Amino acid sequence: MTEAPKILTVIQARMSSSRLPGKVLLSVCSKPLLLQLIERVSFAQLKGEVVVATSLLEEDNVIEELCVKHNINVFRGHPDDLLDRHYRAALKYNAEAVVKIPSDCPLIDPVIIDKIIKYYIDHKGRLDYVSNLHPASYPDGNDIEIISFKSLETAWKEAVKNYEREHTTPFIWENPGRFRIGNVRWELDLDYSSTHRWTIDYEEDYVFVRTVYEELYMKKNNFGLYDIISLLVNKPYISQINKKYAGRYWYENYLDDLTNIKEFKENYKKVING
Secondary structure (H helix, E strand, O other): OOOOOOEEEEEEOOOOOOOOOOHHHOEEOOEEHHHHHHHHHHOOOOOOEEEEEEEOOHHHHHHHHHHHHOOOEEEEEOOOOHHHHHHHHHHHOOOOEEEEEEOOOOOOOHHHHHHHHHHHHHOOOOOOEEEOEOOEOOOEOOOOEEEEHHHHHHHHHHOOOHHHHHOOOHHHHOOOOOOOEEEOOOOOOOOOOOOOEOOOOOHHHHHHHHHHHHHHOOOOOOOOHHHHHHHHHHOHHHHHOOHHHOOOOHHHHOHHHOOOHHHHHHHHHHHHHO
């Protein structure tokens, strides 16, 4: 494998979720959801340095306090401009590449994290951005992106649309003519991205995630993708808990920000579907 760049894994977290406020601190197996996610990320071998990036808002003081208490790196930045927050965190930690992981992915598989990072490292100098999202294939909630610092800086300087700033990477993956983009698909050639929802945005998502943890965590704290799938095969009723939200994407909540809604939806579907 090619020599790895200095990697910073950024877990973005905030208290002000509009649909499920304070979700990052909801209890799962007697621990805040955020700590469970950080533990899962810690199992990845290629993660580099890990930092929780939260906002400067007073309501997010509790996130900083939690991180300090548990000796976890924390960075505070712009409340809404996540592109700026990631860029400034990268500057602080002298990162050559930044891994972006949302705090609403508490079932993320560390093996998949390593796969995406390894693909980027193996193509060092030939790719600017790698994810498992364009098109997606893994169950929703395994969202991993890695961006070269140079590309992140370009986006930070040039991105102007609200959703480009809030979601950090759209400026990069919407411009394949400017950036060299790679994607990692599920090796089984399956697509569970719109049928298996393992992210957390609604109360039902929390109940689903909590149930999965209660079934698996005490037996194996680093349970992975196939452990969850096996559980859902044996106990299919668990899949029904949040099934009504399967296939929902973030951009549906941001169409009012776009200057050309029809064009954006068409372009986004092209990227997602390949």
